[in-house]
Amino acid sequence: MVMAFWFQPSITPGKCWPFQGSQGHVVIRLPEHIRPTAFTVWHISKAVSPSGEVSSAPREFTVFGVDEAMAETLLGIFTYDVHKEIAQTFHVQVLQEL
8 A cells, every 4th residue: 555645735845844843753643554664755855945955854763653552663763864865765674563
């Protein structure tokens, strides 16, 4: 199953979904139970950034799966590299039953 989430109606440069500060948390509740195998993160490149910067790009991030009982399963700790492609796919590192 492929799922795409658009947090804002526009994904044009400068119309992002920002966090204040250096850390943030996102919870995505899905209508069905899934077993994710990978996550893809997109961020604007320097070439099209209005400021010419990509300092707002995510760096290290952790992904957890949560079951109906709110028990967490670590799915991986990942690093987004601004020097690589703007769309980076990260495969689940720990496959546990959720």
